[in-house]
Amino acid sequence: MKLKTNLTVLGLLTLLFSYSAVALTGDSEQPINIESNNQSLDLTSNVVTFTDNVVITQGSVKINADKVIITRPNEKEKANNKKETVDAFGAPVKFQQQLDNGKMVYGNANKVHYDLGKEFLTLIGNAQLKQEDSRINGDLITYDVKKQQLKANGNGGRVKTVLIPNQLKTN
Numbered sequence: 001m002k003l004k005t006n007l008t009v010l011g012l013l014t015l016l017f018s019y020s021a022v023a024l025t026g027d028s029e030q031p032i033n034i035e036s037n038n039q040s041l042d043l044t045s046n047v048v049t050f051t052d053n054v055v056i057t058q059g060s061v062k063i064n065a066d067k068v069i070i071t072r073p074n075e076k077e078k079a080n081n082k083k084e085t086v087d088a089f090g091a092p093v094k095f096q097q098q099l100d101n102g103k104m105v106y107g108n109a110n111k112v113h114y115d116l117g118k119e120f121l122t123l124i125g126n127a128q129l130k131q132e133d134s135r136i137n138g139d140l141i142t143y144d145v146k147k148q149q150l151k152a153n154g155n156g157g158r159v160k161t162v163l164i165p166n167q168l169k170t171n
Contacts, residue, residue: 027059027097034068046072054088060098065090065112083117092126106130109141119145127152132167136160 037052048070056063065088073082092108099105110125123129123141130136138152138159152159 027061030059032056032058036068046074061095062097063088063093063095063112065093081117083115085116086112086114088112103131121145133162133164134167135162 034050034054034056036050036054039048039050041048050068052066054063054065054068056065056068067089069087071085071087073084089111090108092110093112094106094108095112096104096106107123107127107129109123109127111123113122113124114120121143125139126137127139127141128135128137129141136152136159139155139157140153141150142152143150152161
């Protein structure tokens, strides 16, 4: 099963914190490495599942999860331009990526869903994005990569954002 994904979307989330930062150049061209204690592949449904201590790396991107499910579209869905989806589950799922300016971006949530076709990332449950001491917390954080639009929702609670101005500078 050929897995092609653009995990650099995680770096784009940092636009919340940095005016001109971009993900580390070349991350999306690096090999994707996935390690786990268990892996299963269902060829009839085009689903591969990684469980127990899942670690995904691609360049400076690192994701830790309890379970990751990658679903590839069937031939009919491919004809309609549907692409892979990635669902990661954990207590929490953790990810990090280095930016071109050398700063690190960190995030976590109970569930992370990424639709490669729509280029849409969803962080669900205890979601947080962090760069140095600046951060945003909410129950639901979504990021539309094409539109470069981030939304956070407290789902009954409040969204909390902390910005440290002197740390937001790109130099």
